[in-house]
Amino acid sequence: MIMNDTLTSDVIGRRVSVNGECATVRFYGTVPPVAGLWLGVEWDNPERGKHDGSHGGTVYFKCSHPTGGSFIRPHKANFGVDFLTALRDRYEDEPEDDAKKQIVTIGNIPVETIGFGSVIKKQSQLSELRDISLRSCAVSCSGDKGDIASTCPNIRVVNLSQNLLSAWEEVTDIAEQLRHLEVLDLSENKLRFPLGSPAPVGTFAALKVLVLNRTGVTWAEVLHCAQGWPALEELYLKSNNISISERPADVLQLVRLLDLSSNQSIDENQLFLIAYLPRLERLILGDIGISSLHFPDAGVGCKTAMFPSLQSLVLDDNRISQWSVINELDKLQSLHSLSCLRNPLTVGSEAKTHLQFIIAKIGQLRTLNRCEIRPEERRGAELDYRKAFGKEWKEAGGHQDPDQDRPSEAFLAAHPRYQALCRKYGAPEDGELKTQQPFLLKNQLLTLKINCPDRPDQKALEKQLPDSMTIQKVKGLLSRLLKVPVSDLLLAYESPKMPGREIELENDQQSLQFYSVENGDCLLVRW
């Protein structure tokens, strides 16, 4: 529908489409020296225009971008249609007679549409329509009052995304006539929100799902209008450059799902303002540029009172690189599903290990990155985590004996669940914590003292011997050193770890390692 010269000044602020591109009207009037009337528009696409609203030195209107504006002739702008016209256009159709119908082929086979006639007939009964989509139908207003209510009152689900609605009043005019409206998608309509009372009482009484992605809405506007959404359960606010500025005091109390993805202005402190929504179960914070999170009301290892019902949290595409964030998430009471794909912490060569650590750090997590965590997987992850940080734990004051177990504050802050894991699986044994020494020959050599207890005049010797050396070979060496025949030698050893106790090395075929001879022990030679 194209307007003619009977435009009035209330055309300012209206949304229009010009050859498929959407814009907002900012000016209407003459632009000397050219004759005739012009519309000054600010395009949605900031590079589409020629200027920023000024021409020939005069400022006619303002744009936020230097190439965001243009002047166009009014007849070139499509001001859109009203709701019912768009509805009729889409759903009321004449079944085509075969003569008129163009045969479409796929491959070389004609496409046979079955039963389209009855579908068209059924859909034409506008009063029966319940679930409709008017996406990209250039809807700009609600039309005459009462028409919608008398034509299609049973509509429950409406997709009005990507249309030409310019003000919230137009939306309420439509919604007021759809008493059963449950789902409303208004994405990509740049709406102006009212300062006064938002809507007549009862307008959105049944509304459960509201989608306002890419509408430019602000948080204050959301809260202001939310008074009229008493039954709202799901709210989608993606890509609105929202900053959460206040707590939703008496509104949004039944909201179970909140999508705030791609709002880069949100930071962790703003999240405190929505932390007390009592029913919030699912929070989508993908792509908001967040790198840290903290719940100051809870100490290490305690549960926070914030987000009490939150079961599912999406933190994909953010800048999380610190383990402290994961530690904080363990403080959430009800969290059992976390998605944190494409964060610095979860990509790269260590990704798989890090995902295991996340499982270990958040005890009640049942789903990570949309994958179910099986009990065996949790067990493995927790055991690995306990082992991986065992050395650090010991060095920080940890001990297998509970009376002596006093790991430092710093350690507990970095590993809040460590104590719990020790209680669950037992404290890690020292043997588990030994790091493998690199296989160098010098690491395999035992430095041993050699004593001859029956020959006090014989000097004590010290030798370095590999632990794989057999007793027979040791005897051979000692025979040459002490000038005693091999068959006369009797070997034993004692260890400073077990003073006073001698262990005989009786089997010539066995190695020093077999007898657990260790570095610093003393060989006792008798003949």
Next chain:
Amino acid sequence: QRECLSIHVGQAGIQIGDACWELYCLEHGIHPDGFILDNRKDQLESAETEHMDASFNTFFCETRAGKHVPRALFIDLEPTVIDGIRTGKHRSLFHPEQLVSGKEDAANNYARGHYSLGSEIIDLVLERIRKLAEQCSGLQGFLIFRSLGGGTGSGFTSLLMEHLSIQYGRKTKLEFSVYPAPRISTAVVEPYNSILTTHFTLENSDCTFMVDNEALYDICHHKLGVERPSYTIINRLIGQAVSSITASLRFEGPLNVDLNEFQTNLVPYPRIHFPMTAFAPIISADNAYHKDFSVADITTACFEVSNQLVKCDPRLGKYMACCLLYRGDVVPKDVNAAIAAMKSRNSVQFVDWCPTGFKVGINSQPPMTMPGGEMAKVQQAVCMLSNTTAVVEAWARLNHKFDLMYAKKAFLHWYIREGMEEEEFSEARKDLACLEKDYEEVGQSF
């Protein structure tokens, strides 16, 4: 009344059945206990919707108390999986007699499922089916859900199908079969079981919709962002496909309104009855309302390999038949425009002699998803069923795996021990080789 009986055999069949009936209940507004949700009740009482009532009675039987009981039978040779249903969310939905379990499982062995253990339970199963059939005024046929690789799914199903053909001669039998995938293989002998059961069931089945676990895994990974899908998610995906395929049987719809029509529209020759399924859109719940898929988008998506439920490349084969089933808020104008604008449509190749052509239908019932599930709810969806010669790739792969093991007679003793003979193997393999040739022949030009 044109009732359909669903029979779910073995672990795969039962767990898919669980997902399907869960979804059907959601779509028809039935509570997990079998009673209709209140707000829908008013609808059903109005004269106009009597017709709708009649449609869903194809799948549900209404008792005098007003409870809606699925026309279904669940069978397994061991009790664990069925116990899951007996104690699960839908335990009150089914009558205890609809859940049949044995004591000892088939151990991934076709022979146990078909001969030793299967023969012990077949009479009971047939009796239960008889009872369900008696509740029908005009039974059209059976929908059988099973895996090809498992012991019960392969062995018992082939036994059952044989008996059904004898007892219910002319009733249509449609299968939903899970084709084994190497990546999630649970048993090495899956190729044996699959070839044996396919050979045996080939002449007893009228149309088999295959789903390939590997294709499903890829869909979960690439479209739903789930790197390691659980069976729950996979089965819900299959449930969506099955729901689309059976939508016209359960709701008023123009295309494929009865089981016979599936055959007429999709099966040109009795043995060439393995249509491929593709559907769109598949969107993760985390991306709900982030992107919009137009009718044109989802139509094109059906022709993409990544939306198919069986891994094969239709561009390498020829189509013999094709059905596009749109679902939800879809207007005929959009469908016509979408098809006319489809860029790839001229690269789609049909056989020279194509009898059935390309059929398109719309079912206005909106697609639904399980709340809290992995997939986002959408307003429009489409399911494409196509009989393409490219599906022979799946058989070729399986035959090859069979050959590798059979050449060494590997694992054969497990089957012979249960009473099978080597001849049955070679016979089955020959039949499948013939099937490959049949496909080749139908694809040739004159």
